Amino acid sequence: MLSIRFHGRGGQGAKTASRIVGTAAFLEGFTAQDSPIYGAERRGAPVAAFTRIAKKPIRERGLIARPDLVVVADASLIGDPSARVLDGVDERTVLFVNSPLTPDQLRARTSVSGRLTVLDLTDLALKQFGKRGAISALLGAVAGRLAGLRPESIREAIVRELTDLGLTAPVIERNQALAMQCFEAVQPVTLEPGPRAPVPSAQLRTPTYDPPTRGTAGITAGPNSAIRSVSGWRTFRPVLRPDLCNGCWLCFASCPEGAITIKPDGKPAVYYPHCKGCLDCVEVCPTDAMTVEREPEGANK
Amino acid sequence: MNQASQMMTGNLAAAWGARLADVDYVPAFPITPQTEIVETLSKWCAGGELNARFVTLDSEHSMMTAAGAASATGARVFTATSSQGLLHAFEVLYTVAGWRVPFVLVNVSRALASPITLEPDHNDVLAARDSGFLQIHAETCQEVVDSILMAYRIAEDPRVCLPVMVNLDGFVLSFTREPVVLPEPAMVHEFLPPFRPAHLGFKASAPHALGTAVVGGSIYTYFRHQIHLASMNGLAVYDEAAAAFERICGRRYAAIDGYRLDDAEDVLVMTNASASKGKAAVDAAREEGRRVGLLRLRLIRPWPAEAIRDALQGRRAVAVLDQNLAPGQGGILFQEIAACLYHEALRPRALCSFIGGLGGKNLSEGEFRAIFEQTAEAGVRGKGIGPVLLYTEAEHREMQQMQYLAHELKTGR
Known part of the structure; x- marks a missing residue:
């Protein structure tokens, strides 16, 4: 059985990528299983998805603890402990990271080691489509290539999954074409599935009674969302061009994080530590004064 | 690989169960991780793929009441919920079991508050274990669609005539795709004939009361015990349904x-x-x-x-x-x-x-x-x-x- 784990941010397309690989494998006659895991939906929040491919019925379910291939849609997830990107990764695991950095730069800046493949899918998508968007087809094609799937089945899987999402034929064709470029651009690797060393017995520990002040789900540490930065969630950032702003405040009203304030001159200002990059402000801006810039990789956001 | 199989989530398989059973009425209220089921049915009802009346209610309590009431008219009814929603309908679960109305409820397991979460465990469905509903718990997406068809046959059997709950785990089944073979409509028709209840058929021109008040204990005891006997009859009826399902659809599910x-x-x-x-x-x-x-x-x-x-x-x-x-x-x-x-x-x-x-x-x-x-x-x-x-x-x-x-x-x- 081949186990592929996808890590992305809400809106990037990790779940759809896992389905593209699942469908492609299924079309090739394999037994496939795919599933996502996420909390209450939030664009930018860490998302994981899992695809299993086998020749026999699949008995595993839920999260993949020891992946053969890990596909990372946004390199900033590697440093986020809640995303658990490197959990269960060993010397046999192949890692793909969507990043403008070279493998050596990534190794230097993160705790990634071992077998690493890097390609800047976001840049390819920006150049080809001229705007940001989900990169599910690209991630799916890369993962399919690394998993040894055939291009025809990936092409067909992209059509099926993107049609299922309600995308139009021209959009699907553009995605398909770029996905196949990505497929070709990635060097095939030899994945090494097969039995891993047995896991030792779990070290169990039963919690003891705590007083209700501690043993009840609650927070007493005072308001701390103000010190919680969600900067790392952004793959793109909204940037205001004041000369185009008509002061309508729609961006201020639509920001789900309250990250936009209004200055004394009536113009909005984005407070970046609380901006998760959902870009709802860009969508609602009637004068295109809110523009989009890609977050530089590894920069101090 | 069977050519007829397709990749499907547990939730989509549940919707297909209702569609293949050709249900007449779907009262609905959304809740994660069940919502996909009623969304899909809503789409099919609007598009004409499923000839059923789809109604959104103001809560699960109303939804379950509507399900029981519609079933009492002789309609084949399907509904679905999860977790807090099941608990919100709790009073009605016991009530409609006492009405002896044979509809099917899918529960997508999700752990209960507090603290609140979205992911599964079985405290929700097992809280309802004494309600009088029969319960079938599914392991695979295939089993979800097949169990719903079996559930209608068992529920509608005059020896049982109780509602049946089919359970599937949230996330690990509800959002997980795996290959599923949908039974052919002809197979379903043979396994599950149209619902023609002799004892139901409540209508405006022939009103009657259901779940009436009884005082003194002995009458109550008799009727509650009837629910127990009906449920126990479910063992043999289940085995018959499993044998018939295997004969017609080729898959066997023992108790x-x-x-x-x-x-x-x-x-x-x-x-x-x-x-x-x-x-x-x-x-x-x-x-x-x-x-x-x-x-x-x-x-x-x-x-x-x-x-x-x-x-x-x-x-x-x-x-x-x-x-x-x-x-x-x-x-x-x-x-x-x-x-x-x-x-x-x-x-x-x-x-x-x-x-x-x-x-x-x-x-x-x-x-x-x-x-x-x-x-x-x-x-x-x-x-x-x-x-x-x-x-x-x-x-x-x-x-x-x-x-x-x-x-x-x-x-x-």
Whole structure:
């Protein structure tokens, strides 16, 4: 059985990528299983998805603890402990990271080691489509290539999954074409599935009674969302061009994080530590004064 | 690979179950992780693929009342909910069971508040175990669609005439795609003839009262006991339905599902989708020479006591892995397993209770290994253990860190 784990941010397309690989494998006659895991939906929040491919019925379910291939849609997830990107990764695991950095730069800046493949899918998508968007087809094609799937089945899987999402034929064709470029651009690797060393017995520990002040789900540490930065969630950032702003405040009203304030001159200002990059402000801006810039990789956001 | 199979989530399989059963009425209210089911049915009703009336209600309490009332008119009714939604409808569950209305309710398991979460365990569906609903718990997406068809046949049988709940786990089944073969409509028609109830058919021109008031206890006792008898009849009706389903559709679902039991000295008892992982753990343990097997409980109500006794008698040790927690007691299914083995002369030397997978916590390979090791030791000792909580040292440390953030860390502002 081949186990592929996808890590992305809400809106990037990790779940759809896992389905593209699942469908492609299924079309090739394999037994496939795919599933996502996420909390209450939030664009930018860490998302994981899992695809299993086998020749026999699949008995595993839920999260993949020891992946053969890990596909990372946004390199900033590697440093986020809640995303658990490197959990269960060993010397046999192949890692793909969507990043403008070279493998050596990534190794230097993160705790990634071992077998690493890097390609800047976001840049390819920006150049080809001229705007940001989900990169599910690209991630799916890369993962399919690394998993040894055939291009025809990936092409067909992209059509099926993107049609299922309600995308139009021209959009699907553009995605398909770029996905196949990505497929070709990635060097095939030899994945090494097969039995891993047995896991030792779990070290169990039963919690003891705590007083209700501690043993009840609650927070007493005072308001701390103000010190919680969600900067790392952004793959793109909204940037205001004041000369185009008509002061309508729609961006201020639509920001789900309250990250936009209004200055004394009536113009909005984005407070970046609380901006998760959902870009709802860009969508609602009637004068295109809110523009989009890609977050530089590894920069101090 | 069967050419007819397609990749499908558990939720889509549930919607297909309703569509293939050609239901007439779908009262709906959304809740994660069930919402996809009613969304899909809504789309099909609007598009004409399903000739049913789809109605959104103001709450699950209203939804379940509407389901029972529509069923009392003789309509074939399907509805679905999850977790807090099931609990919000709780009063009505017992009420409609007493109306003896044979509709099908899908519950997508999700752990209960508080604290609130989205991921699965079985405290929701097992809270409803005494409502009078029959309960079938599914392991795979295939089983979801097949169980819904079986559920209608069992529910509508005059020997039963009770509502049936089909359970599937949130996320690990509801959002998980795997290959599913949809039965052909002709097969479904043969297995599940159109619903023509002789005793139902409430209509405006012929009003009657259902669930009327009774005082004094003896009348109440009679009617409540009838519900019990109807549920117990469900055992034989279930077996007939399973045999007919196998004959027509080629897949067999016994009330209990034994995996590598033949020569197993220790047996792990589980339910629902995580039983797949349990089976994989059995394979792994067998490779290391442990003679273990797994018993999956599929039919929970009525309780197939005889089949369970047959499967577990003479074993060295039995471990029950409850993905639920009854505070002040322990595991719910452990109690029921223990009760039905008590009078068995060849009862296992040790009964072990494990509590795991709460709130969707992953059942890890290491946890299954711990279960098999501790169960074998208990079997050798001849003394059971538990309830043992599947919770690790590493998780304990993480929890302490989070408690520090939630309580001790001051913002310094």
